[in-house]
Amino acid sequence: MELKKNPSADIGRRKLLFFSIGLAVTMLFIVVSFEWRVYDSITKVEFKDDGEDFEEQIEIPITEMPPPPPPVLQQPEVIEVPDEEKIDEEIEVNLDVEFKEEAPPPPPVKVDLPPPPPPVVEKEEKIFMIVEDQAMPKGGLRKFYKYIGKNLKYPSQARRMGVEGKVYIQFVVEKDGSITDIKILKGIGSGCDEEAIRVLKNAPKWKPGKQRGVPVRVRRSIPIVFKLQ
Template sequence: MEAKKTPQADLSKKSSMFLNLGLLVSVGIVLFAFEYKSYDDRNLKDLGQLDVEIEELLDIPITEQPPPPPPPVEQPVIQEIPDEVEIEEKIEVNFDVDVKEETVIREVVIADAPVVEKADEIFDVVENAPEFPGGMEAWYQYLSKNLKYPTQARRMGIEGTVYVVFVVNTDGSIQDVELLRGIGGGCDEEAIRVVSAAPKWTPGKQRGRPVRVRMRLPVRFKLG
């Protein structure tokens, strides 16, 4: 059988109110504990007044130092040079010369100094170059008739131009035949042989006189 209680004796209805009151009291106690201040009642010692002499600061003016003097400027030493002694030449002119109207003054002609040519000098360039009798066409005809194509060059298929250099003497004869540029295969020797055996040329002339002249001519080899 359940015990019956009166509604006025039931405390469970007021539990929330009691909980809120307990929280409010506890929060108040915590705040009071933090805000509580305690003071020390011990008497403070009187230290008295300190007799400290404070010296007044004196304004010390800034000393201005004058700038250093400039270095002495060395003046250039001027040396006096005596004037050059002018030498005056006294030219005595004799005006006591009887000039007659018939006196003929010859005109002085200044001629060029004669050019001394050496007998053995060889010229590369002259006023009148040496010439083969009949001209260059005759020279090429002479080469075509007298040149023999070397067998070795023909067999090897060598063809080209051989350049020879030689000297035409004052009498038209040829000497000092040399190879300037060759092609080989026996063509060089054949060109020298034919040029050395050539007839006399017309000699070159310089200032109207026959001179020795160095010539450079091509000798062409062509397979036909």
């Protein structure tokens, strides 16, 4: 006997449709997951002008150097050396000499000397990096960089080789405002480092830094730019 089944009660007749819908929903979920983006919040930061406490970079103009004078060729002087002269005189040496034995010297007398005084150890004063009143050039940094631009000479070797860049130099401002302990933190060579040290050694005294109203030693660093025009 053949079994008769109502088509509306057949569960498997829409299996392909449900499978297609599920596959489409899954692919949509995967695409949305990969394309989803999260942006970080951006905070607006305001920068304030701190007055003269800045490091200005100055371009050092090229210095015209006069051409070197032509070399002077000197004719070597010829000196005539006379022939060796023969020595006719004979020197007689008398070896029959009596030597008298001398008495040995007396032993040295020991003298008790007072002990030497202990060495005086000078206590090195502390060098500050940050102070209440920072060490500054007299007249401000702008005037100090004008002094550097006026007195700095571009080395001939660096100009000939086309060397440019920044020389970072570090130094200590003493209590009296003098500049000591000059060091190169990062140089470019070709005579530029030595020229930066030379100009800084001859620089005028700074206004010393103060901590609680008392002058102290402060370490500072500045960049000096060497640039060809």
